[in-house]
Amino acid sequence: MMPFAYALVVITVIDIRHQIIPDVITIPGMAAGLLINLFDNIGILRSSLGLLIGGGSLFLISWLYFLMTGKEGMGGGDIKLIAMIGAWLGIGAILPVVLIASFSGTVVGITYLSLMKKEKDFPIPFGPFLSFGAILYMLFERAISYIFPMP
DSSP, X not given: OHHHHHXXXXXXXXXXXXXXXXXXXXXHHHHHHHHHTTSSSSHHHHXXXXXXXXXXXXHHHHHHHHHHHSSOOSOHHHXXXXXXXXXXXXXXXXXXXXXXXXXXXXXXXXXXXXXXXXXXXXXXXXXXXXXXXXXXXXXXXXXXXXXXXXO
């Protein structure tokens, strides 16, 4: 799990500085997550479902937002990042990670925009919050699984 955690830290720094999540990290990260879960307790099925449902759900949300507003609300890097997270942590991690990321991103975003007197259209990268949610999930998986049980 350490390579995965290191990748999340690198992605966080790059996304904060450059507002991009490199495919060179996320795409091999997806493959590595699937490969590692061939032999791990999560299993390839939960890993594959995590990749597909994680990436697919954020793609759908992003696409619907674009249809309604005509503006991109979430980049493709965020979609690939949650797919990578799903590949490593499995289907059961998707909802908790996205909820943690959304809540922490909202709190930090509102605070930052207020303190820095920025407009509401000021872009705030979502990747660091997805990474934060994934790391919290890894650290507190047992407690989180009581709140969000997966069969």
